[in-house]
Amino acid sequence: MKTVIRAILLLAALTAPAALLFAQSTEVTYYQGTANLKDSGGNMSPVDFGTVVNYGDTIITGSDGTVQLDQNGVNQITIQPNSVFSLQQRVQDTKPRTVMTTVLGSVAYKFAQLAGTTEPDLGTMSSVAGIRGTALTVYAGSDGSSLFVVTQGKVAVQAEGQTVDLAVNEAVQVTPGAPPGKKFMVLAGKIDFSKWNSQQESAFANDPVAALAAVGKRMDSLIGQIKQIEPTYLKWKTDLDANRAELKKLRDAGKMAEAKTFYEQKVNPLEVDASNLYLNLRYWALSALSLRKYVMGRMDLSMKISNLKTPSNTTFTRFEQLFSQIDSSFNNAVVPYLVPTDI
Amino acid sequence: METQTIDLRLHRQPFVAPVIRAAFLVTLAAALLASCATPPEPLRSDAVHSITAAINGGDAARLVSMSASSFAFDGEVLDRAEDIAALWNSLVKAGLHVGTGAIPDAAVTAESYRQFANGAMTKWFFSRHVPARARIITLTTNLGPFLLVAGTGKTPEPVIYGVAGPIGTAGGRG
Numbered sequence: 152m153k154t155v156i157r158a159i160l161l162l163a164a165l166t167a168p169a170a171l172l173f174a175q176s177t178e179v180t181y182y183q184g185t186a187n188l189k190d191s192g193g194n195m196s197p198v199d200f201g202t203v204v205n206y207g208d209t210i211i212t213g214s215d216g217t218v219q220l221d222q223n224g225v226n227q228i229t230i231q232p233n234s235v236f237s238l239q240q241r242v243q244d245t246k247p248r249t250v251m252t253t254v255l256g257s258v259a260y261k262f263a264q265l266a267g268t269t270e271p272d273l274g275t276m277s278s279v280a281g282i283r284g285t286a287l288t289v290y291a292g293s294d295g296s297s298l299f300v301v302t303q304g305k306v307a308v309q310a311e312g313q314t315v316d317l318a319v320n321e322a323v324q325v326t327p328g329a330p331p332g333k334k335f336m337v338l339a340g341k342i343d344f345s346k347w348n349s350q351q352e353s354a355f356a357n358d359p360v361a362a363l364a365a366v367g368k369r370m371d372s373l374i375g376q377i378k379q380i381e382p383t384y385l386k387w388k389t390d391l392d393a394n395r396a397e398l399k400k401l402r403d404a405g406k407m408a409e410a411k412t413f414y415e416q417k418v419n420p421l422e423v424d425a426s427n428l429y430l431n432l433r434y435w436a437l438s439a440l441s442l443r444k445y446v447m448g449r450m451d452l453s454m455k456i457s458n459l460k461t462p463s464n465t466t467f468t469r470f471e472q473l474f475s476q477i478d479s480s481f482n483n484a485v486v487p488y489l490v491p492t493d494i
Numbered sequence: 495m496e497t498q499t500i501d502l503r504l505h506r507q508p509f510v511a512p513v514i515r516a517a518f519l520v521t522l523a524a525a526l527l528a529s530c531a532t533p534p535e536p537l538r539s540d541a542v543h544s545i546t547a548a549i550n551g552g553d554a555a556r557l558v559s560m561s562a563s564s565f566a567f568d569g570e571v572l573d574r575a576e577d578i579a580a581l582w583n584s585l586v587k588a589g590l591h592v593g594t595g596a597i598p599d600a601a602v603t604a605e606s607y608r609q610f611a612n613g614a615m616t617k618w619f620f621s622r623h624v625p626a627r628a629r630i631i632t633l634t635t636n637l638g639p640f641l642l643v644a645g646t647g648k649t650p651e652p653v654i655y656g657v658a659g660p661i662g663t664a665g666g667r668g
Binding site for chain 1: 590614
């Protein structure tokens with residue numbers, strides 16, 4: 152229990168400076184049907200008019216649920232039925248950025264840029280998109296695939312190191328673990344999410360092992376992001392601990408002026424750097440958790456319930472073996488940066 | 495005068511002594527209760543019967559209504575009502591049927607999560623969402639053995655926190 156409390160306090164201490172830098176109000180202005188908010192403390196509650204959505208929160212809509220969010224009176228986000236949407240944050244080039252992730256289902260965005268603000272990144276389980284004065288809809292399929300459809304402005308969709316630029320009436324599909332596909336033209340309002348998602352489900356049913364392998368590649372990619380940051384973060388954290396111990400010695404010795412200078416020159420810069428890195432570690436870890444829980448987990452559920460009477464089915468056995476391998480990588484590389492309230 | 499004094503003391507003793515003794519016993523009982531956790535109780539037989547009747551009656555809707563909003567299935571944590579409904583509908587559709595034998599149940603311990611899956615997600619699920627007084631029920635079914643973690647809350651209606659099984663199959667990582 153002490154470890155959990157310590158982890159939560161550490162998380163709060165490390166993320167607070169960055170969070171304060173770009174606090175932005177996002178609240179529910181309309182909802183209907185079943186819609187719940189899971190907060191960063193792991194508590195689930197029904198959304199209501201005026202519910203404030205904070206970084207780390209997730210909104211889950213039921214088959215009859217729709218939620219509309221408003222940001223500062225200018226940005227509108229509409230979460231459609233059967234969707235999972237999360238509001239996250241990360242640091243890029245020392246600057247904090249908001250990431251709105253369509254984990255599952257479909258979310259329509261309409262952004263109007265405000266002076267002095269930075270538009271958010273839009274994530275899915277397979278990609279992330281940068282936007283500029285944009286209205287678009289992001290679809291996230293049950294197999295981790297995503298589809299970006301632009302109705303206004305420009306969008307740059309990035310996945311696995313490659314980028315595709317989209318203009319009005321253009322769309323692109325991204326398969327997990329792969330770069331964006333070839334962009335194509337669409338007519339506004341002509342994309343039927345249910346039909347598109349049914350195609351993804353059919354592809355999964357035809358070859359569940361291949362679909363899981365694609366998700367495994369995406370999980371590897373997310374773990375790669377964690378591994379890239381981890382050594383620097385661990386070094387800075389060690390340095391920070393050593394400097395804090397030195398600071399304590401100065402304070403205990405009553406050398407308050409020296410301690411103040413030491414804090415300003417040594418401890419504080421490290422605190423800022425380490426908190427930014429930790430924020431990114433958490434961002435990638437939480438992205439991996441969403442992939443594990445809402446894509447892999449639902450694939451596993453689907454396979455198990457369709458093989459209740461055929462547990463020795465070869466495809467099922469191969470699926471479960473691959474699942475265990477990916478799950479093991481997740482447990483080893485991602486779980487150390489998660490806390491119990493994340494689930 | 496001397497006799498009166500003695501009488502008074504004798505009268506006071508029978509009244510004061512039981513009060514002090516009772517207060518001491520109440521304090522001792524409270525201290526004992528506070529010092530140890532409430533022992534888990536067996537799940538009421540009517541609660542177990544409600545669950546098995548719903549399974550054998552193919553009443554998926556009732557099973558969904560008994561299920562907690564955060565629900566464990568083997569190593570997965572389901573928090574979408576649609577996923578929990580899909581699970582129960584599929585189990586019912588597959589003809590899941592509980593046998594007529596005895597239904598053993600056991601207390602939930604710190605290690606109980608391992609019966610579902612040996613991973614951090616399941617461990618955290620049990621520590622956060624499964625009350626200490628819940629029980630692990632073993633069901634012998636036509637599809638193989640299943641485990642249920644369930645309890646009763648303020649109402650007689652049971653609450654199912656998770657299900658694992660069939661145990662020992664390719665998918666049963668529990």
